[in-house]
Amino acid sequence: MPPANSGAAALGLGIALAFCSTAGAAAQTAPLSAQESDPRVMGWMQGFPPPPDKLITQPDSNYFSFPKLRWSVCHLREFLPTEEIGRGLGAPVPLDYPTHAEFADLRARIDALTFMPTNGTEEMTWEASLYANYTDGMLIIHKGEVVYERYFGCLEEGGKHAIMSMTKSITGLLGEILVAEGVLDDTLLVRDIVPEIGDSAFATATVRQVMDMTTGVRYSENYSDPNADIWLYSRAASPLPKPEGYRGPDGYWEYLQQVKPEGNHGDAFHYKTINSDMLGWVISRVSGKAVTDLASERLWRPMGAEQDAYQTVDAKGVPFAGGGMTAGLRDLGRLGLLMLNEGAINGERLFPAAVVQKIRAGGDPSKFKGFPTIPNGSYTSQWWVFHNDHGAFAARGVHGQTIYIDPVAQMVLVRLASYPRAQNGFIDPTSLPAYQAVAEFLMAR
Template sequence: MRSLLLSLALLTALPAPAAPPDAEASDPARLGWMKGAPPPAERTIRFADGSYADFPAWRWSVSHFRELMPTVQVSRGLGAPRALPRTERRDIDGLRFTPLGGGEPITWAQSLALNYTDGIVVLHRGRIVYERYAGALTEEGQHGLMSVTKSFTGLLGAVLVAEGTLDPARRVDHYVPELASSAFGDATVRQLLDMTTGIRFSEDYADPKADVWQHAQAGNPLPKPADYQGPRSYFEFLRTVQAQGRHGEAFGYKTANSDALGWVIARASGQSVAELLSQRLWRRIGAEQDAYFTVDSIGTPFAGGGLNAGLRDLARMGELLRNGGRLGGQQIIPRAAVDDIRRGGSKADFEKAGYALLRGWSYRNMWWVTHNEHGAYMARGVHGQALYIDPKAEMVIARLASHPTAGNAANDPTSLPAYHALARHLMARP
């Protein structure tokens, strides 16, 4: 039962343990998780018993989800990868910045360990200027992106909107009649894309009756208990979502919106988000690795949090966006889709969600838009995963992480100002 309760919701969030070991003490290689044939019992990580989600085992799990559960390929195609040029800079590690909320300045290098960074790449003007790996991640591995997934699902939605395949003003039940009697039915696609739907979906992980656990139980690919009566797939769950509040009045960050968008995309395009992501992006950005989605028991990719990818491929995605959807002289995705993300959404709607650290931001097509003086926008995963695009500084940062606290408020103070400080540094000393 624990396995079902923990389950896939952990791809989006995990309760924080009391006093987690620091990055060095929780280093998966040092702890020897899953090393040996077989690994020692106390270093064996399993899916069914939920042990994969315990910190610090979690730090191994985030780089090995495919070994724990079924997944579907996001093919890169079969050609040669497109190389990212490289000019590494030695002046980044020592860069100092003041964390959000004040306190003593810390260095960029210090922030990486504080944030349990598993890998980070910085592109400046398209060149790799910085790259580090830690934890259980290597340059040949794929790491769970968790809610960064939402931004890619949202990007696919924005692309279909720009191409006219998806009408943002249409009701969701126009595309997915099965959602007519759920709270999603009379929301517009635009409201779904911007998460301004009025739906009941508690992501309070401390509450065992929170909707997020039902969502997770529905999506868990393991067999259900004999007495289980609930929904048995992501799609079945979405049909049960009830209304709370009115559509179009406020931003409310709720994973179910991304899964509903995934369903709308599948119906509008005739392809699952995994197939569409491969066709439109992964095989066109010069990716060096296939990516993958975790799936439920009927093979549905988890559009709200199940994408796993290599670090440099994540950076390639950021670089594509920074260049307005162009790569190598070709328009890969419509510029209008990228521009629509960059412009952002309603600041007033966003303000109502009460993010103390993100004042003045907005949310558009499932991207977080800073509206800072550089026009930066980002994708955010709950354990510190990030894809940060700073158009003015011509900078892209891709970061994968396994912070013990499931919530960006834990890592934002030492990551967001680091990104902006580096942007200013690269502009000052290009």
């Protein structure tokens, strides 16, 4: 059973029951290595038809457990209904690259970088860390130029990858943009904006508490308890027809209407995905748009994205604001550039600089506990803030996905990954010091 505040919570369970089997199943067995579990090596879904033991199907309900997970993270739309986050028509705005020779040289030098894993005793190379962390895609942008880009596993250039809880940060960014523009008042109570929230515990939380996940709401993820909230949430959120006789909430928003209190609003940070979906509802109510459409209009289209992204939906078409997005590596790089450059990209301003300044400033670290790999961190507007020397902050997904922004190094790093266990606590020791090492290398070059 995963500990409280674990990555399992971060998984943003709620798409379907399939998502729930991950942590438990993977924790039981010693996983195959990244190379052994490469979907091409495993032979998943190869052949017409694939042999029965190489099929990954949604009705099997284990398509999101390791090692199938390593294929499924690139193919989520083939299992579930989704909504598009359109890049619009016309030409994308290309990212800047150095010459081929420079690019190859940088790759070799970065691959050879060494760093000491947190609490480790032996140095590890950058390249070894990519395999240790089951990396599927890595993009590094320094001073506006792509200095490193590699694809592994199921991900190819032009492919897309599930970003899980990084979705929250995009929801949070949209919320913060609306706050900066005066469309959303973050001091209001949720019930002032969404009266149908009724007597849910969310009713009396402020929008700001929802954005920062300091609400006092009950949401248990004890997998061994059949009455745990996570199971109810998953059943509510599933886009599949409900079982006969089902009387529970239907969809993310009906679930939110019946959330019970636990503790007091504002007391402490508790990483609970339902806050992100509550924020999604608030955003749609004040903007009159689905979060998918808003992400397209405010981010994907104006930033010159190369690929449409998409988001899974519940049975009523509500996008999963807490974890449902899939996107391309480079477009996540563009999003990182937008954050690094405080709302500007390609010479255009997409939103006020105050949006990023607010996020970067972070929250109160004294309210932030339970994440030993981020000892001085905080969580603000659905972004992780490290409060380190480089002022780094990040979007983070539960299988090691990240947009990591280092303002001091002027570096954006995007990693897509499919780590076997749904817990960043296992991934951070060989990731965060690696990011710091590459940042220092880039600053010195």
